[in-house]
Amino acid sequence: MNALSVHKQYSLRQHNTLGFDQLAEHFVVASNDQQIEQAVALAHSNKWPLRVIGEGSNIVLTQDIPGLALHLGDDTIHYDATGTAHQTLVSVGAGANWDHLVHDTLLHGLNGLENLSLIPGTAGAAPVQNIGAYGVEVKELIESVRAFHIGSQQWHEFSKDDGDYSYRHSMFKKNTGQYIISKVTLSLGQQHALKYAYKDLHSYLEECHQMPPTPQQIRDAVISIRQSKLPDPDLIGNAGSFFHNPIVSTQKSAALKQAHPKLPVYPVDTQSAKISAGWMIDSLGFKGVKQHGVGVYEKQALVLVHFGDASGERIIExxxxxxxxxxxxxxxxxxxxxxxI
Ligand SMILES: Cc1cc2nc3c(=O)[nH]c(=O)nc-3n(C[C@H](O)[C@H](O)[C@H](O)COP(=O)(O)OP(=O)(O)OC[C@H]3O[C@@H](n4cnc5c(N)ncnc54)[C@H](O)[C@@H]3O)c2cc1C
Incomplete structure (x- = not known):
């Protein structure tokens, strides 16, 4: 078992896609289960708070992180040798880059993840907010999640149902800071019908005469659409969508639609509907606004951006x-x- 290297006063600028220059009081990379246990023991013995940081694509740092910031280093991908093209279990270390995983599984002839192409972040963070895009949520593909409970210092193997996944939510998000996910097992293969009914994706594939599409064509289409709409965090700091699309009652959505006929409304069920936060923000004239080194992305009002020399507090303002x-x-x-944070 390798000893952990503990970095003090470590800059997190490269560990958050908004690019805020905050420090972690202590920072370690744990690359296996034993090192995760060691990191928890280290935090425990020093009475340090512990926080897991993946690629920092879904956090806003407004202050330095006290105690210990833990980054997971295991990026291995294991394909169950008994699997078939119809169904194969794929286990991925929490530190793997998500989009690399999507690319690799398609190379292995396994579909399922193509709609989730180019979402930034690590595989370990994917179950936390049940990442979703273009009509697919990761919960549909999760078989199990291996996680260490910090309080009891016990390992758990959570089934799909234990995760209590819903729109951008899960049991792990509800209990933020209590679990360290070390491995995610996905069930991939041809048992998952390809999904391309989502409006933008469908139109793109039709225009490219790719009907019915292959999984790789869906991935390429999703990448192309995302690149045309979202800023690349390597070029301009951002955390993707900054606001949830609000879910309101059907009565409220009908009243809003009457007052604002162009407001996009998506029925959720008989009781509720999702309305477009981006449209509301855009209609108030915020798109392209810049102030104190932060702003609203000029092509997409739902995305707030950091131009490089501001603090997280500015973006929250x-x-x-x-x-x-x-x-x-x-x-x-x-x-x-x-x-x-
Ligand atoms: C340009 C852009 C586009 C995006 N598009 C989408 C999208 O289409 N759909 C979508 O759902 N999201 C999207 N996101 C949000 C983000 O990519 C996801 O939430 C991603 O899963 C975050 O991964 P991360 O490794 O960066 O997590 P971080 O931001 O580092 O962490 C997020 C949370 O997860 C916790 N966490 C991270 N790793 C672990 C672990 N191993 N164990 C326990 N807790 C952990 C952290 O403590 C924190 O609470 C986008 C972000 C950007 C910047």
Whole structure:
């Protein structure tokens, strides 16, 4: 068992896609289960709070991180040798880059993850907010999640049902800070019908005369659509969608639609509907706004950006202005999607 290297006053600038320059009081990389246990014991014996940081694509750092920031280093991908093209279990270390996993599984002839192409972040973080895009959520593919419970210092193997997954939510998010996910097992293969009914994806594939598409064509289409809409975090700091699309009652959505006929409304069930946060923010004139080194992305009002020399507090100030204006104009409460630290 290799000893952990503990870095002190470690800059997290390269560990958050918004690019805020905050420090971790202590920072370690744990590459296997024993090192995870060691890191927890280290934090415990020093009474340090412990926080897991993946690629930092879903966090907003507004301050330095006290105690211990733990990054997971296991990026191995294991394909169950008894699997078939129809169904194969794929176990991935929490430190693997998510999009590399999507690419690798398609190379192995296994479909399922293609719609989730180019989502930044690590495999270990994917179950936390049940990542989703273009009509697919990762919960549909999760077989199990291996995680260490910090309080009891016990390992658990959580089945799909234990994860209690819903829209951008899970048992792990509900209990933020209590579990360290070390491995995720996915069930992939041809038992998953390809999904391309999502409007933008469908139109793109039709225009490219790729009907019915292959899994790789779906991946290429998703990458192309995402690149045209979302800023690349390597070029401009961002955390993807900054607000959840609010879910309101069907009565509320009908009243809003009557007052604002162009507001996109997506039925969720008979009781509720999802409304477009981006449309509301755009209609208030925020798209392209810049202030104090942060702003609203010029092509997509749902994405807040950092131009390189501001602090996380500035982006939260801007987010609060947007939240207040949306509340005033539409009577709808917006919620920030990334975790504010
Ligand atoms: C440009 C852009 C586009 C995006 N598009 C999408 C999208 O389409 N759909 C979508 O769902 N999300 C999207 N996101 C959000 C983000 O990519 C995902 O939430 C991703 O899963 C976060 O991974 P991460 O490794 O960066 O996690 P971090 O941001 O480092 O961490 C997020 C949370 O997960 C916890 N965590 C991380 N790893 C572990 C672990 N191993 N064990 C326990 N807890 C852990 C952290 O403590 C933190 O609470 C986007 C982000 C960006 C920047």
């Amino acid at each position: 801007l987010a609060n202005q947007i939240i207040d204006r949306v509340q005033e104009r539409f009577g709808v409460q917006l919620h920030i999607e990334p975790l504010v």
